[in-house]
Amino acid sequence: MMQANVGGIDKTLRIIAGVVLVGLAATGVIGWWGWLGVVPLLTGSLNFCPLYPLLGISTCKVKSE
Secondary structure, three states: OOOOOOOHHHHHHHHHHHHHHHHHHHOOOOOHHHHHHHHHHHHHHHOOOOHHHHHOOOOOOOOOO
């Protein structure tokens, strides 16, 4: 199972950017590259970015136990 590594603001910005890019691509305002907006849309929705573990980054709040 993937451990969440995308936090609140990061998640919101990813989803907004993804929706905007896909919307612009779907309406023909920008070219095919706008469909790459699916990537931030998915990573924001799944709370997991595959590049973050490689870079040692996490924007999730640390849970104190």
